[in-house]
Amino acid sequence: MPRITWRHRDDTFLDTRVPLMVLTGYLGAGKTTLITNLVNAASPLKSTEQRRLAIIVNELSELDVDAVNIAAASAHSGAPSSDLQQITAGCVCCTQRGGFEKAIRDVVSSDDGPTPRYIVVETSGASDPAPLIASLATSPAVRSLVELDVVVAMLDAGAADDESVCKSVSFQSQLARADVVLMSKCDVTTEEQQRRTRNLAEKYAPQARLLRCDHGRVPLAALFASSPQDNNNNNDDDDDDNDDGFIAAPTLTPTPMMALHHLQQDRLATTTFQSESCMNLALFLYTLRWLLRESGMEVLRAKGFVRVESGIRLSIQVVGARVRFAKHEATEDCTTRLVFIGAALRCDELVGKLNACVDDGGNANGMATAVQLAHCRLDADARFVVAPLAGDGVRLRLSGHLRPLGNLPPDVVAAANDALAERVGVTDGVYLCPVDDGWMLLIPNALPEGVDACAALSRVAADVLMSMMDRVEL
Numbered sequence: 001m002p003r004i005t006w007r008h009r010d011d012t013f014l015d016t017r018v019p020l021m022v023l024t025g026y027l028g029a030g031k032t033t034l035i036t037n038l039v040n041a042a043s044p045l046k047s048t049e050q051r052r053l054a055i056i057v058n059e060l061s062e063l064d065v066d067a068v069n070i071a072a073a074s075a076h077s078g079a080p081s082s083d084l085q086q087i088t089a090g091c092v093c094c095t096q097r098g099g100f101e102k103a104i105r106d107v108v109s110s111d112d113g114p115t116p117r118y119i120v121v122e123t124s125g126a127s128d129p130a131p132l133i134a135s136l137a138t139s140p141a142v143r144s145l146v147e148l149d150v151v152v153a154m155l156d157a158g159a160a161d162d163e164s165v166c167k168s169v170s171f172q173s174q175l176a177r178a179d180v181v182l183m184s185k186c187d188v189t190t191e192e193q194q195r196r197t198r199n200l201a202e203k204y205a206p207q208a209r210l211l212r213c214d215h216g217r218v219p220l221a222a223l224f225a226s227s228p229q230d231n232n233n234n235n236d237d238d239d240d241d242n243d244d245g246f247i248a249a250p251t252l253t254p255t256p257m258m259a260l261h262h263l264q265q266d267r268l269a270t271t272t273f274q275s276e277s278c279m280n281l282a283l284f285l286y287t288l289r290w291l292l293r294e295s296g297m298e299v300l301r302a303k304g305f306v307r308v309e310s311g312i313r314l315s316i317q318v319v320g321a322r323v324r325f326a327k328h329e330a331t332e333d334c335t336t337r338l339v340f341i342g343a344a345l346r347c348d349e350l351v352g353k354l355n356a357c358v359d360d361g362g363n364a365n366g367m368a369t370a371v372q373l374a375h376c377r378l379d380a381d382a383r384f385v386v387a388p389l390a391g392d393g394v395r396l397r398l399s400g401h402l403r404p405l406g407n408l409p410p411d412v413v414a415a416a417n418d419a420l421a422e423r424v425g426v427t428d429g430v431y432l433c434p435v436d437d438g439w440m441l442l443i444p445n446a447l448p449e450g451v452d453a454c455a456a457l458s459r460v461a462a463d464v465l466m467s468m469m470d471r472v473e474l
C-alpha cells in the first residue's frame with residue numbers, strides 16, 4: 001500500500017502531541033460499543049493526575065445518540081465531561097472539518113484537567129475517513145496538537161451479505177485506510193458469513209491486521225500502536241518499527257476519492273424524530289416493521305431511545321435487518337430520540353408514522369369506549385385479532401409479526417397477569433393467556449371507573465415485550 005511513510009524517532013525529543021486513534025467502520029458495525037469498552041478499560045487509571053482517554057464522536061445527524069451512550073460509560077468510569085466532545089449534524093470529512101479542529105483544541109487544552117494521554121475519534125459510519133486522516137497531517141492547527149497513532153476499522157462479520165454496504169464508497173475507503181480491522185458480531189453470524197467477510201477484508205484491507213472483536217472486547221495491546229500509558233510513543237515492540245529506529249505512520253496523501261462527496265455517492269440521507277411523549281410500544285414496533293420490511297425505504301441504520309412509559313426508556317439499535325432493544329437506565333433526559341440513516345428515505349412520511357405512535361394517554365370511560373378504542377387503535381393496524389367476548393369485554397390476540405411471542409414462558413405470563421391486574425385494579429380472572437399462534441389479553445367487564453383499558457393493554461404488552469426483548473424479531 002502506498003500509505004506508509006516513515007518518520008524518524010528522536011528519543012531525545014519529547015513529543016508532546018497526543019496520540020490519536022481514528023475509529024472508523026460502517027453504520028452499526030460496533031464503533032460505539034468498542035469505545036464504551038475502552039472508556040471502561042481506561043477507568044482504573046483515572047485516579048492518577050493524568051486524564052487518559054478523550055473521545056471525539058462525530059454523528060451525521062443533529063441528534064447524537066452515540067454520545068449519550070458513551071457519556072453514560074464515561075460517567076460510570078468517572079471521566080470528566082470534557083473528555084467527550086461531540087460533532088453533530090455533518091460528517092467530519094466534509095461539512096464539519098472546522099468542528100473537528102475545534103474539538104481537538106477543546107480536548108487537548110481543556111481547563112477541566114490535564115491533557116489526555118490518548119484521543120479516540122469515532123467517525124460517523126457513513127464517513128470516508130481519508131480526508132480526516134489527511135487533515136491530521138495537513139492542518140497546522142491539528143498537527144501541532146495530535147499525532148495519528150492508528151486507524152481502526154470495525155467490520156460487521158455479516159457485511160459481505162449486504163450488497164449495498166459492500167458497494168459503498170465509504171465502506172471500501174474505511175477498510176483501505178485501516179491499520180487494524182476488528183471483526184464484530186461473530187457471535188451472531190455463521191462461519192460461512194465470517195469467511196466471506198474475511199475475504200472482503202483481505203480484498204479491501206490487505207495491509208491491516210484482522211482481529212475478532214466480541215461486543216467491543218479486544219486485547220488493548222493489539223489495538224493501540226502507542227500505548228495510552230506512554231505519551232512518548234516509545235513503543236519499541238511495535239511490529240512496524242524497522243531497524244533504523246523509524247516507526248510507521250500513515251501517509252496522508254489525498255486520493256482522488258476524497259474529492260467526491262461520499263454521502264452523495266452512497267445516496268445516503270438522514271432524518272431524526274424527537275418526542276417528549278410516551279410512545280405506544282406496540283404501534284412503534286408495527287411502524288418499525290413497516291419501515292424495515294414494507295416501506296421500500298432502505299434503512300441501513302436506526303438508533304436511539306424510545307420512551308414507552310414514564311420512567312421507562314428503551315434503547316434501540318437497528319443495523320440492516322437486525323433489531324435490538326435494551327432497557328436504558330433512566331437518565332434525566334427521557335425523551336424519544338431516533339436517528340434514521342438510509343437511502344430513499346421519505347422523511348415526512350416516516351415522521352408522520354412515528355407521530356402516530358405517540359401515546360395520547362386517552363382515558364376511556366367504560367367498556368364500550370374501551371372496545372371501540374381497542375378496535376380503532378389495535379385492530380386497525382392488524383397487529384391484534386380483536387374478538388368481542390360476551391360478558392368478558394374484549395379479547396385480543398396478537399398476530400403477524402408478534403406471533404413469535406406466543407411461546408411465552410409461564411413466569412412471563414404470570415408476571416404480566418399480575419401487572420395487568422394491578423393496572424386495571426381487578427385481581428381475579430385470567431387476563432393474558434398464550435394461544436397456539438399468539439396470545440390473548442382479556443379485559444374483564446367490571447372495570448373500576450376511570451380505568452383506561454387500552455392504556456392497560458398497551459402497558460402490559462410493553463411489559464411482556466420487555467421481558468421478551470431478546471426474542472423480538474421483526
Ligand SMILES: Nc1nc2c(ncn2[C@@H]2O[C@H](COP(=O)(O)OP(=O)(O)OP(=O)(O)O)[C@@H](O)[C@H]2O)c(=O)[nH]1
Binds near residue numbers: 216
Ligand atoms: N451480537 C453482537 N452485537 C454487537 C457486537 N458489537 C456491537 N454490537 C451491537 O451492534 C449494534 C450497533 O453497535 P454500535 O456500537 O452502536 O455501532 P456503531 O458502529 O457505533 O454504529 P453507528 O454509530 O451507526 O455507525 C448495537 O446494538 C451493539 O450492541 C458484537 O460483537 N456482537
